[in-house]
Amino acid sequence: MAATTIRSKAANTYGIAVDNISVTYSNARLALYNASCYVEPGTITGLVGPNGGGKSTLFKSIMGFLSPSQGQVHIDGISIDKAQKQQLIAYVPQADEVDWNFPISVFDVVMMGRYGYMNMFRIPSRQDRRRVRESLERVGMSEFQNHQIGELSGGQKKRAFLARALAQEGKVMLLDEPFTGVDVKTEKSIITLLMQLRDEGHTILVSTHDLASISTFCDRVILLNQTILAAGTTEATFTPENLSMTFGGMPLNNLASSHLTRTVNQSPDEQTANQPGHSFIQPEKAESRSIDA
Amino acid sequence: MSTDLLLAVSLADAWSWLIEPFQLGFMIRALWVSAFVGTVCAVLSCYITLKGWSLMGDAVSHAVVPGVVVAYALGLPFSVGAFVFGFGATVAIGYVKSQTRLKEDAVIGVIFTGFFAFGLVLATKIPSNIDLFHILFGNVLGISQQDIIQTVIAGVLTLAIILFRRKDLLLFCFDPNHAKAIGLNTQLMYYTLLGVLALTIVTALQTAGIVLVVAMLITPGATAYLLSDRFDQMLVISVTMSVLSCLLGTYTSYHLDASTGGCIVVLMTLFFTVAMLFGPKYGIVSQQLQRMARKRAAKDGAVI
Numbered sequence: 001m002a003a004t005t006i007r008s009k010a011a012n013t014y015g016i017a018v019d020n021i022s023v024t025y026s027n028a029r030l031a032l033y034n035a036s037c038y039v040e041p042g043t044i045t046g047l048v049g050p051n052g053g054g055k056s057t058l059f060k061s062i063m064g065f066l067s068p069s070q071g072q073v074h075i076d077g078i079s080i081d082k083a084q085k086q087q088l089i090a091y092v093p094q095a096d097e098v099d100w101n102f103p104i105s106v107f108d109v110v111m112m113g114r115y116g117y118m119n120m121f122r123i124p125s126r127q128d129r130r131r132v133r134e135s136l137e138r139v140g141m142s143e144f145q146n147h148q149i150g151e152l153s154g155g156q157k158k159r160a161f162l163a164r165a166l167a168q169e170g171k172v173m174l175l176d177e178p179f180t181g182v183d184v185k186t187e188k189s190i191i192t193l194l195m196q197l198r199d200e201g202h203t204i205l206v207s208t209h210d211l212a213s214i215s216t217f218c219d220r221v222i223l224l225n226q227t228i229l230a231a232g233t234t235e236a237t238f239t240p241e242n243l244s245m246t247f248g249g250m251p252l253n254n255l256a257s258s259h260l261t262r263t264v265n266q267s268p269d270e271q272t273a274n275q276p277g278h279s280f281i282q283p284e285k286a287e288s289r290s291i292d293a
Numbered sequence: 294m295s296t297d298l299l300l301a302v303s304l305a306d307a308w309s310w311l312i313e314p315f316q317l318g319f320m321i322r323a324l325w326v327s328a329f330v331g332t333v334c335a336v337l338s339c340y341i342t343l344k345g346w347s348l349m350g351d352a353v354s355h356a357v358v359p360g361v362v363v364a365y366a367l368g369l370p371f372s373v374g375a376f377v378f379g380f381g382a383t384v385a386i387g388y389v390k391s392q393t394r395l396k397e398d399a400v401i402g403v404i405f406t407g408f409f410a411f412g413l414v415l416a417t418k419i420p421s422n423i424d425l426f427h428i429l430f431g432n433v434l435g436i437s438q439q440d441i442i443q444t445v446i447a448g449v450l451t452l453a454i455i456l457f458r459r460k461d462l463l464l465f466c467f468d469p470n471h472a473k474a475i476g477l478n479t480q481l482m483y484y485t486l487l488g489v490l491a492l493t494i495v496t497a498l499q500t501a502g503i504v505l506v507v508a509m510l511i512t513p514g515a516t517a518y519l520l521s522d523r524f525d526q527m528l529v530i531s532v533t534m535s536v537l538s539c540l541l542g543t544y545t546s547y548h549l550d551a552s553t554g555g556c557i558v559v560l561m562t563l564f565f566t567v568a569m570l571f572g573p574k575y576g577i578v579s580q581q582l583q584r585m586a587r588k589r590a591a592k593d594g595a596v597i
Contacts, residue, residue, distance in 0.1 A: 027394060065470055085476035093470060102343060102467050103524050112464050116475035122460035148522040168475060 013041035013201045014076050014088060014171050016062060018228075021071030023057050030226070031057040032068075037222050037231045039205050041076070044198050046218035046234070047207040050247050053225040055207040056094075059176050062205075063091055075172060083172070087116045090170030092161045094177045100150040106160045107145040110135055113167030135166035139193065155186030162190065173197065175206045179213065191217045214238060314547045323433045326441060327539040327557065330500045331509065333448040335535035336455055337493045338514030339527050340486065344466040348398060349383065349487070350510040352405035354494045354503040356382030358412025361428055361498075365421045372443040372495045379491035382408050387483075431502030431554040433543065440499045448496040451489050462486055463524060505554040509535065512561040519568045519575050534564050 016039035023032040032054040039045045049055050060066045062073050064080040075083040083089055090113070113135070114128040124132075136142045139159040144152060152160060158178055165173055175194075179187050194204055195217060208214065214221060214234065221237045223230040223246040230242050314320040341350055357375035364374025382404055390400045416425050424432070436444075455462065464472050465482040473479045490510075497506040517531035542557030549556065570578050 063470065063474055065473060081476070084474060087475060089474060091470065091474040093468070097470070099343075099467065103518065103522050103527050104463075104467060105523065108524075109467075112468070112471060113475070115460065115464060115472075115477070121457075164471070 012171065014078075014083075014203055015039050015041040016073065016075055016172060016203065016205065017077075018058070018062065018073050019071050021058075021061055021068040021073065023054075023061060023066065023068045032061070033227050035071070035224070035228050037228045039203060039222070040220060041203050042198060042201055043219040044194055044204045044206065044217055045220040045222060046214045046238075047205060047222050047224060048209070048211065048214065048238075048243075048246065049224035051209065053246075054227075055209075055224055056176060058224060059091075059174055059205075059207060062174060063089065085116075087168055088170055089172045089174065090165035090168045092158070092165050092173070092175040092178060095154065095157060095181055097176075098149070098157070098161070100157070102149065104149060105145065106141060106147050106149060106152070106163075107132065107136070109149060109160055110145075110163045110167050113164035116168065131167050131169070132163075135163040138166060139163045140189070154181035155183050158182055158186065158190065162193070171201065172203045173205070175204065177207055177209070179208060179210050187213065211243070310548075314544055319434055320543075320547060322436065322441070323543050323553065324540055326436060326444060327433050327500050327543045327553070328536050329448055330444065330497045331513075331535040331539035331557075332532055333451050333493055333496050334506070334509040335513040335531040336452065336528065337489060338510050338512070338535070339517060339524070339531050340455075340462055340466055340514075341490065341510055342514030342518055343463075344486065346486075346490070347507075347511045348401050349386075350490060350494070351507045352386065352401045353379040353383060353487075353491050354506045354510075355405045356408035357491075357494060357498065357503060358409055358428060359415050360412075362412060362415040362419055362421065362423060365423055366419050370443055371440075371498070372447050375495045375498060376447075376491050378408065378412075379494055380488060383487040383491065427502065428498070429502050429504055430552060431498075431500050431505060433500040433553050434546075436499050444496055444499055447492050451492040451496060454485065454489050454492075458482075458485060501554045501557065505558050508558040508561060512558070512565050513538075516561070516565045516568045519565075519572045522574075535561070538564060 018035055018037045018039075020034055020036050021032065022030070022034060024030050035054070035058060047055050047058065057066070061068050062080070064073075064084065073080055075088055078086070078088070080089075110132045111124060111128065114124060114131060115122050117128060118124065133142070136145050139162050141156065141159050141163055144156060144160070149157065149160060158181075162175075162178075165175075178190060182190070191213065194206070198204055198219070206218070215238055218234050218238075220232060221230075221234050222228060223237065223242055225246050229246050230237050314324075341347060357379040360374035360376070360378030361371045362374075363378070364371050367374075386397075386400055386404050389395070389404065390397055393400070413425075416423060416428075427435075461472070461477060461482055462485065464477070465479060465486065469479050469482075472482065493510065494503070494506055497509055501509050513531040513535040514527070516534055517527040520530050521527040538560040539557050542560045543553050545551075545560075546553040546556040568576070570576055573579055
């Protein structure tokens with residue numbers, strides 16, 4: 001972990017450290033308990049779990065939208081508040097969190113990604129405008145920049161908010177269910193963009209319940225159901241056993257550890273069998289772990 | 294020749310009838326004060342409508358009543374007491390909501406009626422020359438110099454704060470999560486918006502009264518929202534419609550010898566109804582016509 005931190009600083013990438021957080025909502029529902037994980041810098045990490053399993057709650061805790069009753073989150077030692085003031089974290093909301101009737105254009109939404117760089121009056125500089133144009137271009141939304149946001153299709157809406165995250169230039173990006181209501185072609189183009197961003201040193205955390213696409217683009221996976229059940233490389237963690245544990249609603253405490261131990265033991269063999277050249281991935285697999293264990 | 298003369302006389306009569314209100318000092322004063330109040334309300338109205346805080350406007354307006362009475366008893370300007378209690382009510386609402394399992398509308402309902410009732414008790418127990426009817430329904434025709442000064446100060450302050458923070462407030466209405474994500478102080482924005490809401494109600498208190506100020510706070514923004522897809526556009530429509538209603542309403546109330554606040558709000562509601570029915574894009578009639586046109590086109594297509 002210490003080595004990771006040093007490496008990440010050198011490459012100007014940042015990881016997300018979630019340290020033993022619990023969240024209880026005001027109706028006394030325990031949404032998340034004793035959740036700990038580390039989102040490795042410069043990776044695409046998939047956050048996978050059933051609906052109501054706490055994905056959104058974990059996102060909101062990382063973004064500081066709600067304060068956990070226990071534990072804390074930080075960005076490689078930088079507090080969330082500080083990281084946000086430094087424009088380190090960009091957030092792409094779920095589609096149903098946005099008021100699509102709001103009288104605002106795509107261009108203005110993307111410009112909101114630049115507010116943190118502007119003075120108090122939020123008067124855009126030439127650089128702000130350029131960044132907005134570049135971001136729109138990168139997601140292929142330039143021709144829609146003057147449309148009211150409600151006039152867009154599902155995929156275009158997602159790309160508009162992705163452009164806002166790009167304009168913000170956050171090194172850590174959180175995407176909440178980015179593939180819901182999106183056609184296959186847009187999903188592919190979003191995935192391609194995410195992989196480019198990762199190669200540029202961004203750390204990307206994607207919550208999704210679309211299991212089919214995960215192994216195509218996620219370097220790492222965190223499995224979540226009320227707490228973190230497993231975390232590690234996709235090859236080691238995204239296994240049928242772990243998935244049935246996550247989605248099957250089995251008792252958490254004893255099962256989590258035994259399953260994971262087996263997963264870690266098994267996977268090196270699979271790895272060598274399938275991809276002989278990739279032995280350097282193995283040490284990371286040992287991190288595949290359960291918090292309850 | 295005699296008919297021409299008659300016509301000329303009646304035209305002159307009609308003209309003097311028309312301009313009669315403009316020759317009276319109190320009417321001139323009422324016209325510009327109500328137009329000013331209409332402007333302030335219309336600007337804030339856009340933010341309140343988009344944020345979904347209409348009920349909050351209702352709450353704050355009723356909650357100021359005890360403040361007016363207390364201010365009078367202590368010899369303070371009415372606007373100070375009104376602001377303290379109006380803003381205090383919003384803080385109380387926020388606190389109760391965060392600490393209980395009640396839904397927001399229930400919390401708002403309990404708190405503002407409580408404040409209002411407390412105001413009624415105070416107003417009837419503390420001997421003062423406060424006219425409850427004027428607080429409730431406004432009295433722009435009889436507005437005093439002192440009240441005008443307070444109205445203008447509160448209004449200018451409101452407009453200045455909104456102008457100063459307009460982009461952040463709009464972002465806060467649109468996407469408070471993003472505001473937080475880029476490190477802005479959303480707590481401050483929340484209280485800023487509540488603060489200017491209370492200030493606006495103080496501004497409109499003497500003109501519209503606490504019951505009708507709710508209409509001045511909601512109707513212009515709601516009307517403009519039905520007519521526009523851009524915020525700047527919405528702002529212009531809202532202010533234009535509000536100022537027109539205020540001027541025409543005040544003017545009409547003179548000739549009808551009717552309640553000024555009532556005339557203003559009736560006109561606003563008329564404007565709203567027209568926008569709702571005939572708005573080019575979102576109007577009920579226009580949408581019906583579009584649907585029919587589409588159906589016809591589909592039919593023609595099927596025939597071909």
